[in-house]
Amino acid sequence: MSNDILVITEHMDGKFSDVSFEMVGKARELASALGGQAVAVVIGSGVDANVFASDSTLHIDDAALSGFNPEAYAKIVEALVKEKSPKAVLFGWTVTGMDVAAWLSAKTGAPCAAYAKDIRVDGGGFVVSCQVYGGKLMAEVAPEGDMAVIACLAGSFPVEAGQGSTAATATASPVDAGSLKVKFVEAIKPAGGDVDITAQAKLVSIGRGIGGKENVELAEELAQALGATVSASRPVVDAGWLPRTRQVGKSGLKVKPKLYLMLGISGAPEHLEGMKSAELIIAINTDKKAPIFNVAHYGATADLFEVAEAMLELL
Amino acid sequence: MNIVVAIKHIPSIADDLPVSGKNVDFDSVDFVLNEWDEHSIEQAVLIKEAVGGTVTVVGVDLIGELDNVLHLALAKGADKVVKITADDPAADSHMQAKWLAEAIKGMGANMVFAGVQASNDLDGQIGPMIAAYLDMPYIGGVSSVEANGDSATVNKEFAGGAGAKYSVSMPFVAGVQAAPKPPRYAPVSKVRQMAQTATIETVSPSGDASAGLAFKNMAPPVATGHAEMIEGSSKEVAAKIVELLKSKGLA
Ligand SMILES: Cc1cc2nc3c(=O)[nH]c(=O)nc-3n(C[C@H](O)[C@H](O)[C@H](O)COP(=O)(O)OP(=O)(O)OC[C@H]3O[C@@H](n4cnc5c(N)ncnc54)[C@H](O)[C@@H]3O)c2cc1C
Numbered sequence: 001m002s003n004d005i006l007v008i009t010e011h012m013d014g015k016f017s018d019v020s021f022e023m024v025g026k027a028r029e030l031a032s033a034l035g036g037q038a039v040a041v042v043i044g045s046g047v048d049a050n051v052f053a054s055d056s057t058l059h060i061d062d063a064a065l066s067g068f069n070p071e072a073y074a075k076i077v078e079a080l081v082k083e084k085s086p087k088a089v090l091f092g093w094t095v096t097g098m099d100v101a102a103w104l105s106a107k108t109g110a111p112c113a114a115y116a117k118d119i120r121v122d123g124g125g126f127v128v129s130c131q132v133y134g135g136k137l138m139a140e141v142a143p144e145g146d147m148a149v150i151a152c153l154a155g156s157f158p159v160e161a162g163q164g165s166t167a168a169t170a171t172a173s174p175v176d177a178g179s180l181k182v183k184f185v186e187a188i189k190p191a192g193g194d195v196d197i198t199a200q201a202k203l204v205s206i207g208r209g210i211g212g213k214e215n216v217e218l219a220e221e222l223a224q225a226l227g228a229t230v231s232a233s234r235p236v237v238d239a240g241w242l243p244r245t246r247q248v249g250k251s252g253l254k255v256k257p258k259l260y261l262m263l264g265i266s267g268a269p270e271h272l273e274g275m276k277s278a279e280l281i282i283a284i285n286t287d288k289k290a291p292i293f294n295v296a297h298y299g300a301t302a303d304l305f306e307v308a309e310a311m312l313e314l315l
Numbered sequence: 316m317n318i319v320v321a322i323k324h325i326p327s328i329a330d331d332l333p334v335s336g337k338n339v340d341f342d343s344v345d346f347v348l349n350e351w352d353e354h355s356i357e358q359a360v361l362i363k364e365a366v367g368g369t370v371t372v373v374g375v376d377l378i379g380e381l382d383n384v385l386h387l388a389l390a391k392g393a394d395k396v397v398k399i400t401a402d403d404p405a406a407d408s409h410m411q412a413k414w415l416a417e418a419i420k421g422m423g424a425n426m427v428f429a430g431v432q433a434s435n436d437l438d439g440q441i442g443p444m445i446a447a448y449l450d451m452p453y454i455g456g457v458s459s460v461e462a463n464g465d466s467a468t469v470n471k472e473f474a475g476g477a478g479a480k481y482s483v484s485m486p487f488v489a490g491v492q493a494a495p496k497p498p499r500y501a502p503v504s505k506v507r508q509m510a511q512t513a514t515i516e517t518v519s520p521s522g523d524a525s526a527g528l529a530f531k532n533m534a535p536p537v538a539t540g541h542a543e544m545i546e547g548s549s550k551e552v553a554a555k556i557v558e559l560l561k562s563k564g565l566a
Binding site for chain 2: 069071096100103104109113114115134135137143151182183185191253268287289293294303306308309310
């Protein structure tokens with residue numbers, strides 16, 4: 001058993017996501033408190049792996065893994081864990097990390113703490129703060145046993161602390177790509193042809209509180225009166241009320257407008273990932289305990305329809 | 316095609332979530348079907364409609380109220396429903412995944428679907444854990460599944476509309492993010508009819524697994540900041556927002 005912290009980094013189109021650096025920075029802090037090493041793990045090819053402030057970086061450089069493959073990642077990490085017996089394995093609680101973290105936990109019997117917002121060392125182990133129930137509750141848990149799997153929400157730690165230039169050591173993949181049951185076929189590119197919400201200075205963003213497709217028009221009218229564009233949370237898009245190009249968040253787009261006016265969005269962590277750095281956030285929500293009020297600059301506990309209609313009369 | 320959908324009954328986050336001790340006060344919350352499970356049920360029924368087969372929905376009955384959810388699943392097109400009687404509202408994802416895996420083991424599933432996550436997945440989601448316990452591959456963030464023979468074409472989402480297409484050999488477990496179509500509506504009359512006529516297969520929990528997490532605390536987040544609240548009637552709120560926007564040159 002070692003006191004090392006493995007960080008499973010993630011990259012797409014030759015670029016590492018911020019969460020990779022965030023976790024490496026955190027891992028350094030944890031490893032130094034425990035007397036271990038922060039080891040960045042890079043899986044896949046076509047990416048410069050010498051970019052982390054880790055104690056060491058392992059690059060499993062295999063052209064067969066140029067596209068993300070959940071089964072391959074899972075098996076590679078399982079083999080690494082066997083070899084290195086780390087104290088913790090950090091994943092992003094992201095569309096890729098989520099495919100592997102809980103699997104590894106069940107496979108190895110190591111506990112898993114997901115939705116992690118913070119990790120600290122406590123008496124040789126960890127205490128992890130997890131943002132559960134859509135952001136309504138924080139759970140503090142201590143993983144038991146020799147190794148912990150911790151899946152971190154993006155944006156929880158500073159990016160800079162993980163940036164550096166540690167030279168990576170290339171190693172061969174321990175997994176035979178030919179034996180995998182999951183095969184990467186091709187990348188799917190985002191559909192174009194709509195306004196680019198990341199380029200807008202003002203967004204009127206609607207959530208499930210908008211109630212139905214027939215009410216989207218009210219938001220459109222308000223947006224027009226403000227010179228803004230309508231964006232949305234994921235359920236609005238999944239329901240088919242607006243196209244995917246308008247979705248803000250973890251699996252949508254990251255926006256940073258001057259104004260982000262939110263109508264009927266609760267403020268789930270997955271939505272916050274996409275908009276929390278907007279310059280002015282105003283939230284209208286009927287639930288006075290909606291998590292969005294911990295993030296917005298201004299808020300009102302009010303009915304979005306009444307407020308939107310009254311605003312239209314004044315604009 | 317034999318499709319099994321593993322579901323999770325979870326405390327509703329639409330209401331207050333009171334805490335008792337170091338966990339949710341399960342006695343004073345409503346339990347609802349995890350919202351992504353609606354998408355995995357829909358995805359399963361869409362495949363059945365396309366290529367034929369059966370859809371079995373299985374869940375852990377934590378508080379003795381899963382029947383309503385299972386009747387709804389039947390009304391939406393499931394063929395068979397199974398409940399694992401646990402009577403433990405605090406059963407974590409590891410326990411539920413283990414029980415589900417044991418129940419699913421003998422079902423001869425070609426595909427197992429689960430919601431991509433649930434809001435109470437403190438110890439991870441049941442989908443990847445069921446896959447680990449059943450020794451099947453897992454793929455999550457799934458936005459469509461098409462069955463073709465003994466493999467399936469699976470689309471996984473990344474972000475901003477980007478994703479990737481995979482070919483996956485059966486059997487496998489998929490974590491469904493969204494069905495290709497919004498989940499269908501089941502008329503109340505049909506749900507009621509299912510409640511009167513359908514049989515729910517009941518099994519006891521089998522197998523043991525634990526999250527291995529010691530709970531130290533659970534509480535609403537300590538806000539590092541809080542919005543400045545604009546008080547008043549909706550009209551007054553609207554006026555104040557417009558004024559604020561004007562003062563910042565935003566309206
Ligand atoms: C892997 C993954 C990726 C995800 N990616 C994203 C993403 O990119 N973007 C995203 O948004 N979500 C994403 N989600 C979903 C996310 O978890 C939440 O489910 C979602 O953000 C909730 O959207 P919402 O706030 O609109 O809906 P809800 O949480 O249902 O909130 C609706 C809100 O409207 C309020 N309301 C209702 N009626 C009114 C009214 N008349 N007036 C005012 N307020 C009202 C309610 O009080 C409530 O707070 C993702 C989830 C997963 C698992």
